[in-house]
Structures are given as structure tokens and as C-alpha cells.
Amino acid sequence: MLTRRLLLAAADSPQARRAVLAAPGGRAVVARFVAGETRADAVVTTDSLVARGLAVTLDHLGEDTLDEAAATTVADEYLGLLGALERAGLAGRAEVSVKLSALGSGLGADGPALARTHLRAVCAAADAAGTSVTVDMEDHAATEATLAAVAELRADHPTLGVVLQAYLRRTESDCRELLGSGSRVRLVKGAYAEPDDVAFRDRAEVDRCYVRCLRLLMEGQGYPMVATHDPRLIEIAGVLAVRAGRPQDSYEFQMLYGVRADEQRRLADAGETVRVYVPYGTDWYAYFMRRLAERPANLGFFARALVGH
Numbered sequence: 001m002l003t004r005r006l007l008l009a010a011a012d013s014p015q016a017r018r019a020v021l022a023a024p025g026g027r028a029v030v031a032r033f034v035a036g037e038t039r040a041d042a043v044v045t046t047d048s049l050v051a052r053g054l055a056v057t058l059d060h061l062g063e064d065t066l067d068e069a070a071a072t073t074v075a076d077e078y079l080g081l082l083g084a085l086e087r088a089g090l091a092g093r094a095e096v097s098v099k100l101s102a103l104g105s106g107l108g109a110d111g112p113a114l115a116r117t118h119l120r121a122v123c124a125a126a127d128a129a130g131t132s133v134t135v136d137m138e139d140h141a142a143t144e145a146t147l148a149a150v151a152e153l154r155a156d157h158p159t160l161g162v163v164l165q166a167y168l169r170r171t172e173s174d175c176r177e178l179l180g181s182g183s184r185v186r187l188v189k190g191a192y193a194e195p196d197d198v199a200f201r202d203r204a205e206v207d208r209c210y211v212r213c214l215r216l217l218m219e220g221q222g223y224p225m226v227a228t229h230d231p232r233l234i235e236i237a238g239v240l241a242v243r244a245g246r247p248q249d250s251y252e253f254q255m256l257y258g259v260r261a262d263e264q265r266r267l268a269d270a271g272e273t274v275r276v277y278v279p280y281g282t283d284w285y286a287y288f289m290r291r292l293a294e295r296p297a298n299l300g301f302f303a304r305a306l307v308g309h
């Protein structure tokens, strides 16, 4: 727990970022979790995953955009990416994931409206390309505004999906609001350091909430996206899907690029839809540190690679 908190703190530290970049094997290690820095890298990685029978969601890395021009650049990148996926014939198997903060939601009083305008443009481009958008969930301060933005835009873009985090005490009730037909909910445990009054601390409590939410989603009319690497929760999801009488194409499993590729393969071979969350871009540092915080065992892998073994 202490290691996790330290790594999450390091995710915000410019000094720690410089240390990773300066280390001889730093960039190579990051490549395990990040497709590359350019759109072309993202398309190549998507192509190879799709060729292996997997679906993809692409995330252009970047959080907390600091000015309007940067938010526009992020939105334009998504528009360019969606065009590139369509041209490569990949849009049927690849969607995009976006963070409202990257689209400018944090830029003062006008930020939320700006982010919605950009999100609307990304959704329209996704519709035109024949694919969908899912909105990532950031820390708890953003939950309410994110759900409100998604609810508003779903009126015009019904395939717009959203992430819910099982560690938040409010999430079971949010699930109940999102059980309608066509509702795409990506259920995750949650990756940010949150205070006790809003989030469960105990891992077992988070897992129990995840199962309660899964049951609701599987019994609902929407499209559950089971985003976890946890073997127990994956098994429970399968059981709940069968109990709810769901065919395999009425829900999907999702995992992060570079994490449990063997399990991704096993599920796909068993006929399940498996979507890999593929991040790309130059702003990979905070994402990378959160992955280390989730599984401090990866620190060993990181340390070995840095010294060249």
C-alpha cells in the first residue's frame, strides 16, 4: 500500500519523470505499456492486435491540459486518429478513449463547456468513421461533471460510453442509472489515490463492489465492458453473463496493453470479445507510473530493464 502511494505521488513528480527518461533503458521499458509516441505507431499496434483477433480502444496520452490551444490540439489528434483508423480499415474493431481534462475541462469556468464541444466533435468523427468513443474517468472531483457530459451527449451519440470505478462508494448507484438499452459502461476498479470518505480503501471491499456492479450491468439492458485483469473477477463476469442469459457478443472484456496478454488470448480463443486499451503519445509518464503503482511487482521488471538485463 505504501509503495502504491509513493508511486502515485511520483506520477505527479517532474523529477521522477526526468529520472525515468534519463535512465538508459527507460524508454524501452515504457514501450511495454505504450504503443509509441506517434499516431502511426498507434495504427501499427492496432493493426497487429486486430490481426490477432482482438479489438482495441486507443487513448492519446495526456491529462490536465493547461490552455485552450493544447485542448484543441488533443481534439484534433483524435479527429486525425479516427480518420487514420477508417482509412486503414480498422474502425470496425478500434474505438477511442478520451479524458475530459485532456479536452480542457479543467480550464476555469469555461473549461467544462469547452471540453464538451471538443467531445461532441470527436463523437461526430467517430460516428462518421463507424466506431465509438468511451470517456475515461479521472479522480472523484470529476465524476459528477463527466457523467453529466456523457448523459448530455448520449442524446445525439447513443454509443458514447463511460467508465465507472468500483472503488467509489457512489458507483453502485451510478450503475443503476446506466442500465438502459445501448448504454456502454466500462467497469474498472479505479486507479487514483482517493480519500476514504468517497472511496473504499480495502481491496476486498472494492472487489465486492465490483461484483455487485457487474451483476447489475449484466442483468441490465446495456453493453457491459468488464475492464480488469483480475482472474477472479473475470471468472465471475463469465458466470454472471451466463446466468443473465447473455450471448458472448452482448458484453466484452477489456485489458490494458502489455498486461496479461496470455489471458487476453485465452479469452479471445474461448469466443469472448477482448478489447485492448492501447495508449500512445509523448505524454506517457503519469500513465506509466499508475501501471507500476497497480502492480509493484512490475518494479522488478523495470529495474532489470534499466540495468540492461
Ligand code: FDA
Pocket: 135, 136, 137, 138, 163, 165, 186, 188, 189, 190, 191, 192, 227, 228, 229, 230, 231, 254, 255, 256, 258, 259, 260, 276, 277, 294, 295, 298
Ligand atoms: P488489480 O490491479 O487488483 O489486479 C488483480 C489481479 O490481476 C492481480 O492480483 C493479478 O492476479 C492480475 N494482474 C494484474 N496486473 C497484472 C500483470 N501486470 N501481470 C499479471 N497479472 C496481473 N482507471 C481509472 O481510474 N479510470 C479509467 O478511466 C480507467 N480506464 C481503464 C480502462 C481499461 C480498459 C482498464 C483495463 C483499466 C482502466 N483503469 C482505469 C485502471 C483500473 O482502474 C485499474 O487500476 C487497473 O485495471 C488494475 O486493476 P485490476 O482490475 O486489473 O485489478
